Amino acid sequence: MTEKIVVTYEISGDRAREVAEAICVEQSIEFPAELAAEWIQDEVVGKIETLSPTREGLTTAVISYDQRNAGGELPQLVNVLWGNVSMLPGVRATAVELPPELLAKFRGPRFGIDGLRTMFQAPSRALVSTALKPMGSSSAELAEMAKTIALAGFDTIKDDHSLANQPWSLWRERVELVSDAVAEANAISGGNCVYAPSMNLQADQIHEAAHVAKALGAKSLLVLPGISGFDIMRVLAEDDELALPIMGHPSVLGAFVTPPQHGMAHDIVFGLLMRLAGADISIFPNFGGRFSFTPDECLSITKAARKELGNLKPTWISPAGGMTVERIKEMLDFYGTDTASLVGGALHRGSLKDNSEAMVAAIHSYSD
């Protein structure tokens, strides 16, 4: 028996069967089913496994696809899950099950939870993370900030996701100065802080730039799969010569998750896809911050990031977006300590040094 990719779609409206049948064809052969050879109708076209009304005009359709339809590659897997169906109104993918044979094609996170615990000598505590801001700062200013933060004992410092090649701070200059500053701080403190430059660069430069970043001393990479595609993250994660922890940023990915009756569920995007693509840390907006995610949605991501998934290591979650040091206890109570706590702008309210030290203390003392 062939192994199946099983996708649950939530369909709005009263034509759910018709829509489900359309999905079966649209996400596979895109061809009048009755004109296809019988074996193609049997094996290649999606199959409705169950169709059941749920609540308020919603129907849950479980549709299975032959795993061969994905051809063992992430770009085509995304296409199978949510390609043309993205143009159908009122359809949301809410769950995905992948068969072992397909899962085995993915290496997933290189480090995962245990790997970064070893790297940061943090056997049980949460990780301490931040971002370099604001855009407009010079590379030297950002490097100075990074040094202060690294000296305070942070584990990870990433570029703000919108730092690219702006004239105020060009990418290469920034990577060099910040990497040096973090290395200097580590030399002074004996710490292991890593800096993750943003790889939101031109498509033909990303892979090479990752090697440049490593050569300049960067010890992690920030990828924006909503802009660059999930598969370039996989490429960077699987590159044994890089072997750097990968952080995934949610920019643009809100297009998938934000509309309640459309797109893909939060756990598919920030849990499953990030993990298949090799994110060691999946950043998403925490509830109660500047964005719209609910506690339940955040929890669903958390479960997907940590649950058993073939041989793939679990991914750190990093709930962010307008977080403060004061919320750390509440967040760790909620998420547990397999969490990369990320506080950004709030560290700059007053003394960056004092706030950074307070954040490190809050995280370290939580697990004491």
Add this chain to the structure above:
Amino acid sequence: MTEKIVVTYEISGDRAREVAEAICVEQSIEFPAELAAEWIQDEVVGKIETLSPTREGLTTAVISYDQRNAGGELPQLVNVLWGNVSMLPGVRATAVELPPELLAKFRGPRFGIDGLRTMFQAPSRALVSTALKPMGSSSAELAEMAKTIALAGFDTIKDDHSLANQPWSLWRERVELVSDAVAEANAISGGNCVYAPSMNLQADQIHEAAHVAKALGAKSLLVLPGISGFDIMRVLAEDDELALPIMGHPSVLGAFVTPPQHGMAHDIVFGLLMRLAGADISIFPNFGGRFSFTPDECLSITKAARKELGNLKPTWISPAGGMTVERIKEMLDFYGTDTASLVGGALHRGSLKDNSEAMVAAIHSYSD
């Protein structure tokens, strides 16, 4: 005075000013504005130009960003337009104006409307296009179809967008056999049919595979920017050694346009972004087909694809998705002849040869 990127957002709900102010910061410095240096507040943070209620609880906010925020690169431009704001509910980007200095960074379509008119010796008529289907067919079967279609006088034949590296037809084998079949047909007919293999491949292989495709005889490329990112399309379009016409496919891009009060407008995605990224042909679902686009939305794409935009050539539109030969007259009446008519599965209802010839005749006779 600095040149501005001007984005119009439609905001749902009664907290429009608050949301607009959040967008100004979120899409630029992502930092408490009052903590940033004064010049950053003045120059780098987005500015609300106008805020005006429109209809039914909607407010139109026109927000301008310093063009330097995009750093002259497409990935960061996408990030400025629709990065973190994607995670705010009820916000849709409905219009984008780019300043000349930024536009000048983009080459856009290599061929555009005039270039493909020359290539296909079609001084005024529409183009005749189709896709190779269904998934499950062998490369030899797809090549045989392509030969029949090319002999009938088609201008472009693309891979179905879901053909990748499935076991029934591996990419390289398919590109070789179909390219050969189309070349054979051209040799017999004296035609200029081009075959566009799908480049929905692994991220580190796309650019090289495009060169392989050209070496194997493919004379066009199909790119799925919803999966691979818009910038890899730009890379392929700007590669002078490739110099092949680029087709853009809408897969996954429905995530941006389908929810009515979220995402980006149809003309931004299928007009502006496709054109900046160098699509010579922008494929999107025609109204009245299998998908949800309205005539007005289709028309807005058409205008954006053809309007003056710096020095960028105009892009062919290719309304598709469940189209039939019978609808060609209606479509050309609606869109005009700067249109790459695309009929797919319907050509297989009965004789592929007869239907293909009928489609060519319908298009050629329309402009007689």
